[in-house]
Amino acid sequence: MSSLMDKAKGFVAEKIAHVKMPEASLKDVSVKHLGRDGARFHGEVSVDNPYSHRLPVCELNYTLKSADRVVASGSVMDPGWIEASGLTKLEVPFKVPYDFLMSLLRDIGRDWDIDYVFDVGLTIDLPIVGNFTIPLSTKGELKLPSITDFFSREKSPES
Numbered sequence: 001m002s003s004l005m006d007k008a009k010g011f012v013a014e015k016i017a018h019v020k021m022p023e024a025s026l027k028d029v030s031v032k033h034l035g036r037d038g039a040r041f042h043g044e045v046s047v048d049n050p051y052s053h054r055l056p057v058c059e060l061n062y063t064l065k066s067a068d069r070v071v072a073s074g075s076v077m078d079p080g081w082i083e084a085s086g087l088t089k090l091e092v093p094f095k096v097p098y099d100f101l102m103s104l105l106r107d108i109g110r111d112w113d114i115d116y117v118f119d120v121g122l123t124i125d126l127p128i129v130g131n132f133t134i135p136l137s138t139k140g141e142l143k144l145p146s147i148t149d150f151f152s153r154e155k156s157p158e159s
Contacts, residue, residue, distance in 0.1 A: 020050040022082060022124060026136040029064065029118050032093070039101060041072070043092040043118055045136065047082045055082045058131055061121040062092050066114050072096050082124065092120060113141045 027044040034040075043062070049055060057080055063073040072094045082088045101114075120136045 022050065022055065023048045024122055024134045024136055026120055026138045028138060028140045029116060029142055038095050038097040040093065040095050045090045045092060045120060045122055047088050047090065049082045049084060049086060049088065052084055054084045056125045057082060057090065058123040058125050060090065060092055062094060063119045065117045113143045116140060116142055
């Protein structure tokens with residue numbers, strides 16, 4: 001009986017190993033809004049679904065680091081669905097207090113940008129397989145608005 005169970009486990013493991021999985025990519029981080037209490041940023045995850053049915057996204061976990069310090073981290077629970085047989089874009093929003101951004105001045109230097117590493121874990125509920133996490137990471141430079149940009153945005157009616 002145990003031989004039959006081992007064969008069944010081997011068969012299932014072999015079939016699952018060859019199952020197509022969704023693929024994802026991560027875009028750079030950008031500033032979405034500046035306010036007196038902080039800055040709102042967002043990253044964008046693009047997910048390509050090879051299946052003919054949509055898939056639920058269970059969770060998005062994120063961490064933004066700069067100068068070996070965690071600037072922001074958290075998770076977005078139930079951010080939506082990945083559409084069937086196509087590309088779906090998911091936004092990863094997060095907020096950073098403005099005073100914390102200013103504390104990163106040693107990294108900013110003359111060019112007024114922050115070097116960052118943005119890590120995202122995209123957890124998807126796949127049929128038969130169960131929860132599956134796709135790890136994503138990107139590095140880049142985030143150009144910060146100047147102080148004059150901050151005050152001009154506060155006065156504009158679009159803010």
